[in-house]
Amino acid sequence: MSTPPTVAVIGTCDTKLEVLLFLKRAVQSTAVCDAILIDIGSYDPSDLRDIDIPRSDVLREHATTVHDTPSRREALETITIALTQLLARLHSTQSIAGVIGAGGSGNTSVCTKAFRDALPVGFPKLMVSTMASGNVSHYVGETDITMMYSVVDVAGINPILEVILGNAAGAISGMAKRSLNRADLKSSRPTIAVSMFGLTTPCVQVATQKLEELGYSVIAFHATGAGGLAMERLIREGYFVGVLDITTTELADELVGGVLTAGPHRLEAAAKCGIPQVVSVGALDMVNFGPADTIPKQFQGRLFHHHNSAVTLMRTSREECSKLGQIMVEKLKGAPTNKTRVILPLRGLSGIGKDNGPFCDAEADGALLDALRSGLQCPVEELDVDINDPSFALMLAKALHELLQANGQ
The missing domain is CATH 3.40.50.12020 (Uncharacterised protein family UPF0261, NN domain)
Incomplete structure (x- = not known):
């Protein structure tokens, strides 16, 4: 026995x-x-x-x-x-x-x-x-x-x-x-991590389908703080060949004081591990809080959107967006430029940030995009659509596939 x-x-x-x-x-x-x-x-x-x-x-x-x-x-x-x-x-x-x-x-x-x-x-x-x-x-x-x-x-x-x-x-x-009898966590196919949020789900779904058609296994992490931490940990532990970091919204919660922060080291693991990554700005137009009566008093007078009874979203300001761009630039400085690409949607960062949406704010979005354009050392691409447009999702998937092929994956 x-x-x-x-x-x-x-x-x-x-x-x-x-x-x-x-x-x-x-x-x-x-x-x-x-x-x-x-x-x-x-x-x-x-x-x-x-x-x-x-x-x-x-x-x-x-x-x-x-x-x-x-x-x-x-x-x-x-x-x-x-x-x-x-x-x-x-x-x-x-x-x-x-x-x-x-x-x-x-x-x-x-x-x-x-x-x-x-x-x-x-x-x-x-x-x-x-x-x-x-x-x-x-x-x-x-x-x-x-x-x-x-x-x-x-x-x-x-x-x-x-x-x-x-x-x-x-x-x-x-x-x-x-x-003792289970299979290893790693898939038999090359595995990619992707970050998602309710308000970037359409983008993630289209990108995931395309990547799976190309032969990858895709694992999604909900950007709820713990989700970002888990993704960063598993990147460090070597579970992924590449990262499609569509939804970097946890950076906004860390900066402003929201409830879904993933801590100060979010968006660092892939760069430190030197694996291919495509990064975008999904849901950086918002900070997450709980029910409306839990929002700290210092944010009175800001623009809010009641996502549901348990979640209240606050629009990031022009100044906060500019700072978020600088934070992303700093975090991506050490990433290999031949393994990193940033892709920006020009008409909205989330499902409520597109034209005529409650968080549509071209000035604030522009401050974020300008900070990225002026500071990033890696290639930056742009598309004149909102983040959930299928063409943007396909662009993200194609870019990551190209990076992986160029780096022998």
Whole structure:
């Protein structure tokens, strides 16, 4: 019989040993996976017999000890680095097929940070947490961590927690077992990343269809902040031969203070990795906010469009558009000019920015386009249509195909 896959159960054994041992045995009782227990606590518990990797061995990965650090914050940072290095090693040697953590806010912070940094997208990761019923975006980030709310405190076994942990054990065991048999995330065809938004969807659909006809596999990322982060991460991890970055709207949220920012490093991965990319200015005519009553007071008097009950869009100003152009120029400076092309629509950046649309503003759009024309070192092309015109989408697809062919793809 083949060896069953191993799940790493991770937590603070000085305070949660009973819970973690229950979880370890619950995984083993599935008869699908084996389990090892990793201790990331602050102190060694009195009984170490059932701990497979004690905290001293975890810390050895970082060549330090928690006792060397003067504060809780620094202690958590130390154990997080050590756990990250340990999990990366265990993954690289195929010693584990899944990870599961259980605990409160401190343990959740340590585990999820290590899961994000050490383990690739697609590797099974589950976190049972007292924090999982709130906003978990800072725990999950751009990865595929599964968060499960513990309902009760993770402090001693009781009938409710037994059910929750049993479900979690079954879930991670099933994921780990399946991960051994699944295909790699990469397609057999050359794969392209494309960024999209509701208001650039027609463009993305036509470009995607054309690229698929040309023999590519196309993966779309919704430009919601997390989508842009995920796309940039997978570009860095080498999943794509090229990028069609149609919808760069997350840059506007980062600049102005919208809710869908992808952080300060959006539009940088392809340039740093030196892979072919075609970039446009999709939905840079807007900043995203939630319901109207959540918009910060400093934006009173601006032009808004109520996209739906949960999303309010604000038109970017001439000054903001000029600054966005300068930001794009700076981000694309390091990109190989023979692998980069910027293509601009002259009659609207989104579905509501075209002629007679509520966000039609030729002056603001012109400030963005002028900043790009004057600053970019890579080739720039223009088409006298709005971004969702089929001819513009086909131009984007053709340009990326030409870049890929010229660079041996």
